[in-house]
Amino acid sequence: MKVSVVKIGGNIIDNVEALDTFIQQFAQLEGLKVLVHGGGKSASALMKQMGLEPQMINGRRITDAETLKVVTMMYGGLINKNIVAGLQAQHCNALGLTGADANIIEAHKRPVKEIDFGFVGDVDKVNIAPLKAFFEAGLVPVFCALTHDNQGQLLNTNADTIASQIAVGLSEAYEVSLKYCFEKxxxxxxxxxxxSLIAHIHQGNYSGLKADGVIADGMIPKLDNAFDAIGEGVAEVQIGKAENLLQKEFIGTSITA
Amino acid sequence: MKVSVVKIGGNIIDNVEALDTFIQQFAQLEGLKVLVHGGGKSASALMKQMGLEPQMINGRRITDAETLKVVTMMYGGLINKNIVAGLQAQHCNALGLTGADANIIEAHKRPVKEIDFGFVGDVDKVNIAPLKAFFEAGLVPVFCALTHDNQGQLLNTNADTIASQIAVGLSEAYEVSLKYCFEKxxxxxxxxxxxSLIAHIHQGNYSGLKADGVIADGMIPKLDNAFDAIGEGVAEVQIGKAENLLQKEFIGTSITA
Known part of the structure; x- marks a missing residue:
């Protein structure tokens, strides 16, 4: 059976109209599906309103105890539950989740090396038994970017990673299409x-595209991550705009082995 | 089959040690179980930190749009997910929920009469099919005090009411014990x-206790609510301290038909 794992980031979360359109389209997507959402700029905005200063090192967020509270409120509460309520209004029986819920995503706090990222989680394991039970009950899991360490500690975790780890976990039992929605x-x-869309990237043309400098900078880790997912059993990774990835007529980049 | 529906309020939520003790005891409670938690003073404290003024009329909270955001963050995010992570650490496979998740609790916005309570929900319906699926999957539902109107709107809803409505809904299929944990x-x-504990209240002695003034003031609506739940199929309502209601040797007030 097929499952779509769809990841949306800040460019949709931060835009009320884009999110509304996405919710309508995602609700209509056929077959089993999972949504993973990032948090956009909302956490930093709330921190400022609370009189807290977002901590960044080399452009990366440091999740201290106060920041963890804020992202738990914002990602796990406000954003996740409003997406769930929006999907319910579209007759999509959504179930909002962190990785702590039903112990679906076990992680550990990232060890301190050069930078102490604070309460940031690196994923150890995805338990798909509860996801199977949710699918059987007709439910659509909606994940925010939080995991836990099984010892009571919530952990802030990269949403792209959560999406690919869930996709890899589900690929044990399903044919998984992982769809990364971004702005291009x-x-x-x-x-x-x-x-100038490249419709299909596979091991056969990937090296050449990198050698020619067509694929460069931030796109390299994104695609390396995509090939990792494929190497671990995910059938297909798609990268493109949400409105195109959710249509029957696919427009975007398809990445396969 | 038996189900315990346990409701905890602000006196536990606001006290880190009391909450920790409760989580350990709830995790050990045998049989199927559901937890419903209130929000305590956390929402008002966060509002003040955000520079917002809690709106109260006659001592009752008015849930305007900003307040709804705060309670969604605080109840649905921070409190709910930390309880879930705490239960997971005690090997209790908790699943955090609002009434919007899996469309379990449908409500409508309270009509404006003398007071406009804002985004406050009165419960219409509890759908127990997803709860049955969660029990079958070995999961323990943990509800915060939020519902939805099925049209995309989250609604702030009294936690006592959520507990009794879930208990009534589950009583269609289970023998339900509803446990209200409070400070006495x-x-x-x-x-x-x-x-001077009254160990057992039933229809036979309730009128007399009211006529004698033993049961008065705020305890009357609590007990009327308990008898309503029993009238709608709940086997038993217990009122008492959390540490007593979760023990095998029950200490508290048991309310039956």
């Missing part, structure tokens, strides 16, 4: 030309 | 004497 049409030959 | 040993003959 897909991987582009020319980053400034939306019409 | 139970219903007392003398409110200042913890040793």
């Amino acid at each position: 049409t897909g991987v582009l030959m020319d980053i400034n030309d939306e019409s | 040993t139970g219903v007392l003959m003398d409110i200042n004497d913890e040793s």
